Amino acid sequence: MQKDNMQQNSQLSRRGLFGAAALAGVAASLNTTLLRGETPATATRASKPIQGAGAYAFKVGSIEVAVVSDGSFPANPKAWFPKTTDEERAAAMKNAFVETDAVPTHVNTLLIRSGSEVSLIDTGCGTIFGPSVGKAVENLARLGVTPDDVTTVVITHLHGDHFGGLLASDGSLVFKNAQVVISAPEIAFWEGAADLSKSLIDKETGATFAAGAKKTIESLKKSGRLVEGVPEKDVALGVSLVAAPGHTPGHSVIQVASGDSMLLYLTDTLHSPALQLRNVDWHMVFDVDPAQAVETRKKLLDHAARNRLLIAGSHIPFPAIGHLEKISSGYALVPSVWDW
Numbered sequence: 001m002q003k004d005n006m007q008q009n010s011q012l013s014r015r016g017l018f019g020a021a022a023l024a025g026v027a028a029s030l031n032t033t034l035l036r037g038e039t040p041a042t043a044t045r046a047s048k049p050i051q052g053a054g055a056y057a058f059k060v061g062s063i064e065v066a067v068v069s070d071g072s073f074p075a076n077p078k079a080w081f082p083k084t085t086d087e088e089r090a091a092a093m094k095n096a097f098v099e100t101d102a103v104p105t106h107v108n109t110l111l112i113r114s115g116s117e118v119s120l121i122d123t124g125c126g127t128i129f130g131p132s133v134g135k136a137v138e139n140l141a142r143l144g145v146t147p148d149d150v151t152t153v154v155i156t157h158l159h160g161d162h163f164g165g166l167l168a169s170d171g172s173l174v175f176k177n178a179q180v181v182i183s184a185p186e187i188a189f190w191e192g193a194a195d196l197s198k199s200l201i202d203k204e205t206g207a208t209f210a211a212g213a214k215k216t217i218e219s220l221k222k223s224g225r226l227v228e229g230v231p232e233k234d235v236a237l238g239v240s241l242v243a244a245p246g247h248t249p250g251h252s253v254i255q256v257a258s259g260d261s262m263l264l265y266l267t268d269t270l271h272s273p274a275l276q277l278r279n280v281d282w283h284m285v286f287d288v289d290p291a292q293a294v295e296t297r298k299k300l301l302d303h304a305a306r307n308r309l310l311i312a313g314s315h316i317p318f319p320a321i322g323h324l325e326k327i328s329s330g331y332a333l334v335p336s337v338w339d340w
């Protein structure tokens with residue numbers, strides 16, 4: 001399986017949408033201990049089928065929404081939160097009942113059917129991040145949705161676990177009928193000098209991320225599919241981007257609103273909810289501007305808790321929907337009851 005993927009990737013690097021630099025970059029980033037925090041032995045473990053449902057559908061007012069899983073990977077808290085002490089992490093992990101250096105981390109996408117539009121928020125990892133992820137298209141099928149049905153793809157920010165699924169293994173666009181919306185500041189940052197000097201990311205990995213993002217923008221521009229997203233303006237009926245800078249400059253959370261109902265999709269406001277909800281000021285290694293990311297996290301979590309908003313997010317454990325309760329040490333996630 002792994003070998004097959006590697007062969008596919010080498011083919012992609014020659015003729016794929018992202019081109020050799022981007023794919024090599026994304027693949028190389030996966031091999032760092034930073035992203036997954038795992039040893040080569042665990043990184044090559046066999047794929048296994050997702051247990052139970054891979055998609056969870058619900059309604060926001062009259063809008064049909066579904067969290068669609070892309071799979072999961074293990075993350076190393078020490079690598080993800082490099083400024084924390086061993087003692088701080090040990091205490092937080094004990095509180096969260098995740099006493100492991102390979103915290104299972106889910107990757108979600110969000111399907112929204114409103115009016116005549118079929119929107120997909122992020123694409124997951126595609127074929128480039130190994131066999132434990134890249135299941136979004138397979139799980140969309142459980143809802144009777146094919147890639148050709150998708151009219152709008154929103155890439156919330158240009159990290160590989162969000163844009164990796166734009167590309168098929170034969171190098172073509174997976175969602176070939178869709179426009180691809182990315183916020184204007186996100187495009188401008190990665191297209192430009194992509195200054196990562198405030199980030200905790202190491203230089204080599206940062207350069208890899210930047211090259212992958214830049215190449216993706218170039219390729220999307222060439223395809224004529226790229227649309228600059230504008231905060232607060234609907235990208236589909238009832239669906240809009242909300243600026244949430246810090247993790248990346250154009251990082252966007254998504255608001256879905258219909259009648260009196262609302263869903264706030266927090267995207268990468270949380271990477272490890274088990275740890276960050278009680279430690280909202282922890283700097284995540286991939287934050288482009290760690291201080292701004294913390295400020296944004298505090299603002300959004302406070303907003304969601306105060307207004308009792310239904311929330312979901314890219315890395316909240318599937319089915320990823322619930323509410324946030326303010327507690328003395330931060331926030332607690334109150335999962336929505338699974339509706340059979």
Ligand SMILES: [Zn+2]
Binds near residue numbers: 314315
């Ligand atoms: Zn992410």
